[in-house]
Amino acid sequence: MGRTLAEKVWDDHVVRRAEGEPDLLFIDLHLLHEVTSPQAFDGLRKSGRQVRRLDLTIATEDHNTPTLDIDKPIADPVSRIQLETLRKNCADFGVRLHPLGDVEQGVVHVVGPQLGLTQPGMTVVCGDSHTSTHGAFGGLAFGIGTSQVEHVLATQTLPLVRPKTMAITVDGELPDGVTAKDLILAIIARIGTGGGQGYVLEYRGSAIEKLSMEARMTICNMSIEAGARAGMIAPDQTTFDYLEGRPHAPKGEDWDAAVAYWKTLKTDEDAEFDAEVVIKADELAPFVTWGTNPGQGAPLSADVPDPASYEDASERLAAEKALEYMGLEAGQPLRSIKVDTVFVGSCTNGRIEDLRAAAELVKGRKVADGVRMLVVPGSARVGLQAVSEGLDVVFKEAGAEWRHAGCSMCLGMNPDQLAPGERSASTSNRNFEGRQGKGGRTHLVSPQVAAATAVLGHLASPADLSDAPVAAGV
Amino acid sequence: MEAFTTHTGRAVPLRRSNVDTDQIIPAHWLKKVTRDGFEDGLFEAWRKDPSFILNQPERKGATVLVAGPDFGTGSSREHAVWALQNFGFKAVISSRFADIFRGNSLKNGLLTVIVEQKIVDALQELTEKDATAEVTVDLEAREVRAAGITAAFELDENARWRLLNGLDDISITLQNEADIAAYEAKRPSYKPRTLQS
Ligand code: SF4
Numbered sequence: 001m002g003r004t005l006a007e008k009v010w011d012d013h014v015v016r017r018a019e020g021e022p023d024l025l026f027i028d029l030h031l032l033h034e035v036t037s038p039q040a041f042d043g044l045r046k047s048g049r050q051v052r053r054l055d056l057t058i059a060t061e062d063h064n065t066p067t068l069d070i071d072k073p074i075a076d077p078v079s080r081i082q083l084e085t086l087r088k089n090c091a092d093f094g095v096r097l098h099p100l101g102d103v104e105q106g107v108v109h110v111v112g113p114q115l116g117l118t119q120p121g122m123t124v125v126c127g128d129s130h131t132s133t134h135g136a137f138g139g140l141a142f143g144i145g146t147s148q149v150e151h152v153l154a155t156q157t158l159p160l161v162r163p164k165t166m167a168i169t170v171d172g173e174l175p176d177g178v179t180a181k182d183l184i185l186a187i188i189a190r191i192g193t194g195g196g197q198g199y200v201l202e203y204r205g206s207a208i209e210k211l212s213m214e215a216r217m218t219i220c221n222m223s224i225e226a227g228a229r230a231g232m233i234a235p236d237q238t239t240f241d242y243l244e245g246r247p248h249a250p251k252g253e254d255w256d257a258a259v260a261y262w263k264t265l266k267t268d269e270d271a272e273f274d275a276e277v278v279i280k281a282d283e284l285a286p287f288v289t290w291g292t293n294p295g296q297g298a299p300l301s302a303d304v305p306d307p308a309s310y311e312d313a314s315e316r317l318a319a320e321k322a323l324e325y326m327g328l329e330a331g332q333p334l335r336s337i338k339v340d341t342v343f344v345g346s347c348t349n350g351r352i353e354d355l356r357a358a359a360e361l362v363k364g365r366k367v368a369d370g371v372r373m374l375v376v377p378g379s380a381r382v383g384l385q386a387v388s389e390g391l392d393v394v395f396k397e398a399g400a401e402w403r404h405a406g407c408s409m410c411l412g413m414n415p416d417q418l419a420p421g422e423r424s425a426s427t428s429n430r431n432f433e434g435r436q437g438k439g440g441r442t443h444l445v446s447p448q449v450a451a452a453t454a455v456l457g458h459l460a461s462p463a464d465l466s467d468a469p470v471a472a473g474v
Numbered sequence: 475m476e477a478f479t480t481h482t483g484r485a486v487p488l489r490r491s492n493v494d495t496d497q498i499i500p501a502h503w504l505k506k507v508t509r510d511g512f513e514d515g516l517f518e519a520w521r522k523d524p525s526f527i528l529n530q531p532e533r534k535g536a537t538v539l540v541a542g543p544d545f546g547t548g549s550s551r552e553h554a555v556w557a558l559q560n561f562g563f564k565a566v567i568s569s570r571f572a573d574i575f576r577g578n579s580l581k582n583g584l585l586t587v588i589v590e591q592k593i594v595d596a597l598q599e600l601t602e603k604d605a606t607a608e609v610t611v612d613l614e615a616r617e618v619r620a621a622g623i624t625a626a627f628e629l630d631e632n633a634r635w636r637l638l639n640g641l642d643d644i645s646i647t648l649q650n651e652a653d654i655a656a657y658e659a660k661r662p663s664y665k666p667r668t669l670q671s
Binding site (some may be wrong): 074143151258 | 505506508509516520544581643664665666667
């Protein structure tokens with residue numbers, strides 16, 4: 001019988017297989033950041049171990065870094081200690097590090113692909129659940145805990161039990177104004193936050209094949225929000241074109257050999273998945289979340305659901321709690337929800353294509369009164385690219401704040417946070433209670449919906465902007 | 475890692491589903507660079523409410539958490555496991571755990587026990603009525619026991635063996651050094667490197 005893409009990549013990385021034991025898998029790329037690595041380096045020191053493969057390891061700073069005044073000392077002493085600890089660990093062990101201020105610094109999941117370090121058929125790990133992002137290139141990429149970080153540092157391998165596979169087939173064409181973000185939010189709402197548990201998801205079908213690499217990364221990024229540790233998309237010409245010429249992409253003969261191998265990385269016709277979900281792209285619309293987990297979402301044209309409409313008791317309770325936390329009423333149109341903050345950024349939607357899409361919509365328009373819009377490139381390089389295209393000016397002229405690269409308001413670990421009770425439309429990936437700051441309320445949206453929302457002051461789709469015409473002469 | 479054979483203790487019934495790792499330990503706690511001292515961050519937001527179950531004096535010293543389905547979803551932070559352990563929990567019982575959380579827990583010797591929801595319900599009912607009721611998690615017999623309740627649980631043999639013997643994963647893997655070296659020797663040259671040699 002044929003094999004799925006996930007199975008092929010898995011098999012190619014088995015270092016050791018023995019009855020009754022998990023497979024020992026080789027890890028091709030290990031990404032590090034300041035939050036989940038200190039205790040791992042500590043463990044190495046205690047046991048007198050070294051980093052086995054410095055040439056397969058790279059670190060950057062993202063979660064704690066401020067996005068303003070980056071040349072000044074970091075104000076929060078605890079954040080500062082965490083960054084200093086990473087710097088010391090990287091220096092002591094010899095790990096390549098891109099610290100704040102470096103041109104290659106940025107959110108770890110933006111940095112790997114843009115350097116060309118993330119390639120098809122690889123195993124990629126990082127102490128961060130959104131490592132699933134890298135699966136967009138057709139590799140197995142997943143988040144690991146700190147004990148596993150230490151394990152990979154010491155051995156460049158991980159003992160793992162082979163996951164099951166689930167096909168998510170998306171056929172047809174996404175309607176105008178409907179993005180990869182809307183698609184993945186709709187998938188999570190369909191299968192639930194636990195629906196992908198124990199599976200590697202493979203996104204396939206004609207709608208997926210048409211997506212850019214950026215859009216594919218957005219989708220794979222949020223696989224974890226459906227409970228799956230990894231999501232992947234078979235590599236194709238789009239993937240090869242994205243990679244060619246990047247700093248760490250293979251060159252010359254190596255490139256040809258690599259592409260020949262990458263072309264074999266497809267699920268065989270006769271392979272079987274353990275589960276399958278089919279989604280019709282044509283039926284999708286802009287999607288937003290109303291609750292406190294990424295599965296609590298609905299099309300923007302819908303109303304806030306009535307918890308009483310849920311048959312399952314625990315879902316009903318979860319919906320009640322979510323509405324209470326979010327300060328929403330059942331039956332209220334989603335479009336009537338006013339926000340005070342709009343965040344465009346994160347490893348989900350902080351790439352150049354996302355910034356271009358948001359910029360196009362705010363261009364010549366103004367951010368609504370009382371709304372603060374933060375635009376944060378996913379990496380310093382994305383920031384530079386945006387500046388070279390004049391996007392920073394577009395955002396600033398519209399009244400948005402243009403910031404330096406980092407995780408920023410995706411999570412409340414750095415100065416960019418929501419105050420209690422504040423409400424955001426955010427292009428990030430998690431709307432958990434307090435994720436963006438204590439008491440903050442988050443609606444997950446696409447960059448396009450974020451931009452329209454910023455202009456109109458309430459959750460809105462790009463199509464709603466026809467009521468807010470571009471100022472004459474701009 | 476400490477070996478885990480069997481444990482008996484009082485329990486805390488946590489009637490919430492989908493408890494994510496941000497609830498277990500909020501992000502601002504992740505700035506610490508050690509593995510201990512996370513106990514005060516455990517369920518920090520909920521603990522501000524004096525009526526929250528963990529704040530009840532009769533729950534003091536409880537060591538088994540009986541949680542709703544989908545416990546530990548969200549981020550990969552191992553701090554969630556450390557926080558539960560620092561607080562004093564030895565085992566968590568639920569009908570479903572998030573994968574990464576479960577992996578992390580077993581690596582640290584926090585036993586995550588999967589039983590059917592009706593068993594979770596029964597355990598929650600029992601321990602809600604009687605805060606002194608004891609729950610036993612027996613890894614040797616792969617069984618959860620409490621007054622009137624006995625339920626078997628699954629755990630793969632390898633994970634069980636490691637827990638029972640308190641074995642550290644890295645030393646086990648390093649016994650296979652020759653396999654790793656052999657694999658490395660045949661890796662294709664086109665695979666990327668972070669350092670230019
Ligand atoms: S941007 Fe958000 S989700 Fe991505 S790595 Fe940073 S904190 Fe995590």
